[in-house]
Amino acid sequence: MERLCILYPCYFQAGLKRAEGRRVPRGRAVKSLTLMELEAALKKCGYPYRVEEKHHPAHWHKREGRVAVTCTEPKGDVIRKVAQAIEVKR
Secondary structure (H helix, E strand, C coil): CCEEEEECHHHHECCCCHHHCCCCCCCCCECCCCHHHHHHHHHHHCCCEEEECCCCHHHHHHCCCEEEEEECCCHHHHHHHHHHHHHHHC
16 A cells, blocks of 8 residues: 655754654664665655655754655664665765
């Protein structure tokens, strides 16, 4: 069953604590991830997605946007695959 998973760049930010929105281990997180880098990682993983001009509620002042990903697996698996693709790119 396909569904939407919402991914924010802050999920992958090394400078944030888990309580502040980071969803990956600090060793997999990166500094200053841009929305374009997140899009490139999603393309590499082969996920269909769309960029939205909405922002993480806790980081509304940063205006970094978000990505709506169509997926069939759990959101945690999608986040791990995308984090690995970002790590390989850098």
